[in-house]
Amino acid sequence: MNRPELAIEARTVHKSFRDKQTGKTEDALKSVDLQIPMGSLTALVGPDGAGKTTLLRLCAGLMRPDQGELKVLGIDVAQHPQPVQDRISYMPQRFGLYEDLSVQENLDLYADLHGVPAADRIERYRRLLHMTDLARFTERPAGKLSGGMKQKLGLACTLVRSPDLLLLDEPTVGVDPLSRRELWQIIQQLVEEESLSVVVSTAYLDEASRCDEVYVLHEGELLAQGTPDLLCERALGCCFTAVPGKGESPRQLQSRLIDHPDLIVDAVPHGGEVRFVTQANVTQEALEPLLRGARTQAVPPQLEDGFMVLLRKRLGAASPDVDSLERQRSIAGPPDEVVIEVRDLVRTFGDFTAVASTSFDVRRGEIFGLLGPNGAGKTTTFRMLCGLLPSSSGFLQVAGVNLRTARASARRRIGYVSQKFSLYGNLTVLENLRFFGGAYGLHGKRLSARIVQVMEQFDLSGQARTRSGELPGGFKQRLAMAAGLIHEPEILFLDEPTSGADPLARRAFWRRITALAEGGTTIIITTHFMEEAEYCDRIMIQDAGKRLAMGTPQQVRELVSTADPAQGRLSMEDTFIGIVEHSRNGSAGHSEVNP
Amino acid sequence: MSSARQGGFWLRLFSLIRKETRQLLRDKSNLMIGIGLPIVLILIFGYGVSLDVRNIRLALVLDDHSPVGQDFVSGLTLSRYFEPLSADSMVDAEQMMKVGTVEGILHLSSDFARQLSAGHAQVQLIVSGTEAPRAGPIVNYLNTQVALWQQKRADRAGIDPSSGARVELVERIWFNDANTSTWFLVPGLIVLIMTLVGTFLTALVMAREWERGTLEALFVTPVRPTEVLLAKVTPYFGVGMLGLALCMIAGRVLFDVPINGSLPVLLFASMLYLLVALGIGLLISSATKNQFLASQIAILASFLPALMLSGFVFDLRNLPIGIQVISYALPATYFIELIRTLFLAGNFWPLIIKDCLILGAYAVVLLSLARVVTRKRLD
Numbered sequence: 001m002n003r004p005e006l007a008i009e010a011r012t013v014h015k016s017f018r019d020k021q022t023g024k025t026e027d028a029l030k031s032v033d034l035q036i037p038m039g040s041l042t043a044l045v046g047p048d049g050a051g052k053t054t055l056l057r058l059c060a061g062l063m064r065p066d067q068g069e070l071k072v073l074g075i076d077v078a079q080h081p082q083p084v085q086d087r088i089s090y091m092p093q094r095f096g097l098y099e100d101l102s103v104q105e106n107l108d109l110y111a112d113l114h115g116v117p118a119a120d121r122i123e124r125y126r127r128l129l130h131m132t133d134l135a136r137f138t139e140r141p142a143g144k145l146s147g148g149m150k151q152k153l154g155l156a157c158t159l160v161r162s163p164d165l166l167l168l169d170e171p172t173v174g175v176d177p178l179s180r181r182e183l184w185q186i187i188q189q190l191v192e193e194e195s196l197s198v199v200v201s202t203a204y205l206d207e208a209s210r211c212d213e214v215y216v217l218h219e220g221e222l223l224a225q226g227t228p229d230l231l232c233e234r235a236l237g238c239c240f241t242a243v244p245g246k247g248e249s250p251r252q253l254q255s256r257l258i259d260h261p262d263l264i265v266d267a268v269p270h271g272g273e274v275r276f277v278t279q280a281n282v283t284q285e286a287l288e289p290l291l292r293g294a295r296t297q298a299v300p301p302q303l304e305d306g307f308m309v310l311l312r313k314r315l316g317a318a319s320p321d322v323d324s325l326e327r328q329r330s331i332a333g334p335p336d337e338v339v340i341e342v343r344d345l346v347r348t349f350g351d352f353t354a355v356a357s358t359s360f361d362v363r364r365g366e367i368f369g370l371l372g373p374n375g376a377g378k379t380t381t382f383r384m385l386c387g388l389l390p391s392s393s394g395f396l397q398v399a400g401v402n403l404r405t406a407r408a409s410a411r412r413r414i415g416y417v418s419q420k421f422s423l424y425g426n427l428t429v430l431e432n433l434r435f436f437g438g439a440y441g442l443h444g445k446r447l448s449a450r451i452v453q454v455m456e457q458f459d460l461s462g463q464a465r466t467r468s469g470e471l472p473g474g475f476k477q478r479l480a481m482a483a484g485l486i487h488e489p490e491i492l493f494l495d496e497p498t499s500g501a502d503p504l505a506r507r508a509f510w511r512r513i514t515a516l517a518e519g520g521t522t523i524i525i526t527t528h529f530m531e532e533a534e535y536c537d538r539i540m541i542q543d544a545g546k547r548l549a550m551g552t553p554q555q556v557r558e559l560v561s562t563a564d565p566a567q568g569r570l571s572m573e574d575t576f577i578g579i580v581e582h583s584r585n586g587s588a589g590h591s592e593v594n595p
Numbered sequence: 596m597s598s599a600r601q602g603g604f605w606l607r608l609f610s611l612i613r614k615e616t617r618q619l620l621r622d623k624s625n626l627m628i629g630i631g632l633p634i635v636l637i638l639i640f641g642y643g644v645s646l647d648v649r650n651i652r653l654a655l656v657l658d659d660h661s662p663v664g665q666d667f668v669s670g671l672t673l674s675r676y677f678e679p680l681s682a683d684s685m686v687d688a689e690q691m692m693k694v695g696t697v698e699g700i701l702h703l704s705s706d707f708a709r710q711l712s713a714g715h716a717q718v719q720l721i722v723s724g725t726e727a728p729r730a731g732p733i734v735n736y737l738n739t740q741v742a743l744w745q746q747k748r749a750d751r752a753g754i755d756p757s758s759g760a761r762v763e764l765v766e767r768i769w770f771n772d773a774n775t776s777t778w779f780l781v782p783g784l785i786v787l788i789m790t791l792v793g794t795f796l797t798a799l800v801m802a803r804e805w806e807r808g809t810l811e812a813l814f815v816t817p818v819r820p821t822e823v824l825l826a827k828v829t830p831y832f833g834v835g836m837l838g839l840a841l842c843m844i845a846g847r848v849l850f851d852v853p854i855n856g857s858l859p860v861l862l863f864a865s866m867l868y869l870l871v872a873l874g875i876g877l878l879i880s881s882a883t884k885n886q887f888l889a890s891q892i893a894i895l896a897s898f899l900p901a902l903m904l905s906g907f908v909f910d911l912r913n914l915p916i917g918i919q920v921i922s923y924a925l926p927a928t929y930f931i932e933l934i935r936t937l938f939l940a941g942n943f944w945p946l947i948i949k950d951c952l953i954l955g956a957y958a959v960v961l962l963s964l965a966r967v968v969t970r971k972r973l974d
Contacts, residue, residue, distance in 0.1 A: 063974040096809025100621040112610030
């Protein structure tokens, strides 16, 4: 069999879907041209809805393009899917592990389906189980593995033999930083040892920068392609860090910078400083009114910087109008008052301890981040705070009451935005807001006034009569926020509000959050994006139910001592991994899941 | 590589069947539906029919006011099984039965005493068949009652009851000319259980794979759609046959249902019907790809029609023409007809051949359709 030069070759590939309910057709891919060579590690990058999954499914022969030509391993996959499927391996976003089958049985099934000879299996299994660190769990049903381990097992199942091409669809989505790093170690090891051809889709740009070639997709179109270095070059000479002046927090400086899209492409808080990208040809003098004397230093561009330049060019400015959010000082009370008090909080499920003796305080107007790997106890802590779950023992007070036993009037003082955005899909935006307002006891003129206000604050005005189920992801998130804030709560709970959102939407989201905090609203948030912890006033890192670290991002960072000072400032992600690993290595025999 | 692919069929099929069987055995809900539910159904239908029948509301029409007649009914009024109500005429009694005040009418004609002295008296009994399970026992009780009365009368007269005057109960069941009984229900139950296992369970398990996204990964392997379908069908075929065995054993041991026809033919016909049911289940799940919808459709489109329109409970001849058309489009109708004949009547070859051919055609068409509909595609 002669090896083709190109793993994937797409010519003007077009794919659209018809929505069964509305009858509208939406283009998932618009005339995409691709040429991915064999033996390379290629990333498809883009926010949700960019067309990454559709492209991979087309390549796997699970769908047919409406127009254009798509060759995989030199075979026209639309005409002959089976010969392609015989040679490639594909890991869908939700890998279909059979949850009642054990780890070993899942592996055996895929080995049988791929016809792996018995003689080759022993060595292959040994290697895969070693790499994925699953050797101890071969008898465990796949359904009882943690999220990260499931993902690793899914990868192992697609790698029971060395495929001619490996397609991975967001293998790290919803996976904590530790498992994410382990998955990438496996992928990179295999690429080196077996010169695999891999195409991986991801929303994480740091993952894309590990690849040979990056394709940037956005709303079905190919925005750019090239090596990570080439994409970085778009932001060359425009990247700086600034140290905020005395009496100013990085977040305040960051807000000021990002509010000027004519000068600034992007700004994020980073390690007590602000990292920002300017528009091309912006002089230092033009920036001075924004920086107000903050010291700046030029830094080399990263892939995310290049990506932001691309997106801004494409989409224009997207900074929200936050004046009314900042002005909205609805809360009476001293600014430093403790509004959430947790002492020795414990929650057990049977003999499993989800949260072990945890204590912390949150003050009014703070942004408090809960971070931790999958299964660390974040969600359980969160639910106890919101009064959705009783605690097993310990003391818990939110806004002066225990929400579990509090009257409805006390609950009105908090707002909650859940991970899946509990909206009614067949109600319109207006109807949803009216419902949630009514549920919090608003009515009449006051409700109407609040609806007008939140629609403006969250940029929903053009969509009042659209059913919320038909809104694009970014709109849904804003509507969920609007619904959670309609009654002007003192405390807002946000459970992974940014997962799956593109970087622009995330910047706009955080700009609103920082504005809310300025106005005195207290915010408790969980997130998988470690760099988002930089926006928080204080963070708490949990693992296996225990509190590992708490403090400002800077204080937490300092807990991890770097032997090599030349390495510079640790990223929040490295900090996180350092702290969790240190704790795990410290406690002997501790494993990711409880036995 | 291509040689490995050729030989791979059996390996892949075996591996998939092993996977399905393991999943089936580990998922308690499947076993509950596959084995627990048939047992519950057998007990409900079997014993539900032969449960004690008491408080029988009976209209008494006594056209004969002679002491003998009074003596005859006094046995009934004292019995704990009956709640007699006297009616002035047959017209009144019929009215009472129509509105449901009584379940039966016992009619002594004006010449009862005269008939009896002539050596042979007839008593008319009309029982409402609307509650079919009660009709049979009511008739039986009354027969016993009549026999008791005769025994007592003979004892008092000091004569041999067999040589004396006889009272004959002339019974009729109204509103339901096919008197349903356990014998009649058990063969029907087999149809219900096989429909349940074949269609409902299969629709669920296949839709579950679509829903959980497990098929997406499975499809991008050398596996062929036929192998996926065969592997799904095999273990559930086994469960269906187990349900059949349970019903047959229960029928024989608990309810003494005779099997007058040939057992191999019965098994063969059941397999054919099971394939039909599996085909419907696979079609439903391929069309819906959603467990909730699949279970709703499986119940509405296969289980309920098999229960109500196949002749399991209601006699097809009494149905309106439009509904009869639907009934005769249901494979369950032919299987019920066939299996009842085999159980109760015996080998009636023209019917066996006709029904087997129809079921076989259904099986081929449905399974082929399922194969065509199941493609390794997501769009």
